[in-house]
Amino acid sequence: MDVIAVDDPTDAQIRQWHAVLLAVHADDPAGDPAPEPEQTVARLLGAEQGSRQRLFAAVEGGEMVAVAALRLPGEPGADRPGEIDIRVRPGHRRRGLGTRLLAEAARGLRGDGRSSVLAQVTAGTPAIPFLETHGFHCVLTLSGLQLDLADVPPERVAALVAAGPPGYELVRWRGVVPDEYAAALARAKHAMADMSAYEGAPWDADRVREMAEMVNKRGDGLYTVAAVRGTTVAGFTEIVVPADTPECAAQYDTAVVPEHRGRRIGIWVKAAMLEWLRAERPEVREIETDNAGDNVHMLAVNEELGFQRQRESREYQAAAADLPG
Ligand SMILES: CC(C)(COP(=O)(O)OP(=O)(O)OC[C@H]1O[C@@H](n2cnc3c(N)ncnc32)[C@H](O)[C@@H]1OP(=O)(O)O)[C@@H](O)C(=O)NCCC(=O)NCCS
Numbered sequence: 001m002d003v004i005a006v007d008d009p010t011d012a013q014i015r016q017w018h019a020v021l022l023a024v025h026a027d028d029p030a031g032d033p034a035p036e037p038e039q040t041v042a043r044l045l046g047a048e049q050g051s052r053q054r055l056f057a058a059v060e061g062g063e064m065v066a067v068a069a070l071r072l073p074g075e076p077g078a079d080r081p082g083e084i085d086i087r088v089r090p091g092h093r094r095r096g097l098g099t100r101l102l103a104e105a106a107r108g109l110r111g112d113g114r115s116s117v118l119a120q121v122t123a124g125t126p127a128i129p130f131l132e133t134h135g136f137h138c139v140l141t142l143s144g145l146q147l148d149l150a151d152v153p154p155e156r157v158a159a160l161v162a163a164g165p166p167g168y169e170l171v172r173w174r175g176v177v178p179d180e181y182a183a184a185l186a187r188a189k190h191a192m193a194d195m196s197a198y199e200g201a202p203w204d205a206d207r208v209r210e211m212a213e214m215v216n217k218r219g220d221g222l223y224t225v226a227a228v229r230g231t232t233v234a235g236f237t238e239i240v241v242p243a244d245t246p247e248c249a250a251q252y253d254t255a256v257v258p259e260h261r262g263r264r265i266g267i268w269v270k271a272a273m274l275e276w277l278r279a280e281r282p283e284v285r286e287i288e289t290d291n292a293g294d295n296v297h298m299l300a301v302n303e304e305l306g307f308q309r310q311r312e313s314r315e316y317q318a319a320a321a322d323l324p325g
Contacts (some may be wrong), residue, residue, distance in 0.1 A: 006055040017044060021035045025209045052076075065089045066092060070108050083202040093126065118316065122314075142313045145291060145308065147307045158275065169229075186207065224238045238257065250289070286310055
């Protein structure tokens with residue numbers, strides 16, 4: 001078995017890489033669609049903007065049997081963790097291939113001046129014991145939740161909408177936020193910052209508009225419902241209906257500003273969103289969302305609305321110094 005760097009993959013190597021991804025997916029589909037060949041081509045040939053990548057493969061008898069992609073966000077030596085993804089064909093596991101690829105990626109990581117690495121994995125899969133034996137620890141859990149709209153009685157949604165707190169009103173818009181609410185929405189987006197590990201530029205009116213324009217450009221529909229008092233956005237929720245799979249909508253941000261919490265504004269805006277979607281986009285059949293495992297309030301709101309827990313995903317982190325190799 002050889003481990004090779006695939007920094008400039010040929011067409012044949014891309015096909016073999018894709019075959020490994022398909023074999024791993026077939027073994028544990030976990031509800032996700034199988035990767036499409038074009039996605040693999042795009043992933044291998046073009047790193048995301050502002051990021052570079054190193055690719056490695058384990059080859060046996062001329063066939064790729066395991067692959068590893070190391071993403072390196074930012075400039076070399078940037079004080080940001082790398083991101084690793086390793087996939088080993090089911091028939092070739094527990095023979096040290098994953099460990100060999102991790103060691104190779106660790107050299108790439110250290111060579112780029114990084115001090116740590118992250119991995120996104122699903123709870124209950126072999127990835128957990130694999131990472132834990134190699135110095136990784138869990139830094140974040142995310143519960144995947146799904147709401148089947150057919151399971152939510154319209155009368156219950158109507159009752160929740162009618163039970164909104166006094167002194168607030170509901171407003172809604174599709175796409176870019178109306179100018180009168182842009183700054184207030186940016187302030188409310190800041191309220192997300194204390195709920196989750198928050199990275200990136202602070203929210204301002206321009207960034208809020210840019211995010212909406214990006215969704216528009218993809219052809220997807222962004223729907224926002226906000227609870228406002230005067231010119232203040234006290235809370236809001238966003239849903240994106242993808243152009244290619246409109247039956248499965250994605251929950252984007254939901255937040256209630258700290259001084260307006262405890263008045264059931266979170267469930268109010270979400271119920272109003274369900275009512276609006278039903279009228280406006282009847283083809284939406286389910287909504288998917290992820291909640292941080294320690295975000296008990298948001299989990300409670302979602303479960304009260306009827307969201308069912310699906311899989312738990314976890315983010316693991318390791319210091320480069322603790323990795324094999
Ligand atoms: C996780 C994965 C990469 C491990 O690959 P692998 O080649 O089987 O791993 P290794 O043989 O190097 O295993 C090293 C050690 O990890 C632990 N380990 C790996 N798989 C395990 C399992 N199913 N159960 C318990 N321990 C396991 C063991 O301690 C193992 O050592 P041992 O075999 O001597 O007991 C592979 O199962 C896989 O491709 N899973 C699907 C994709 C995925 O989740 N990738 C993780 C993203 S980083």
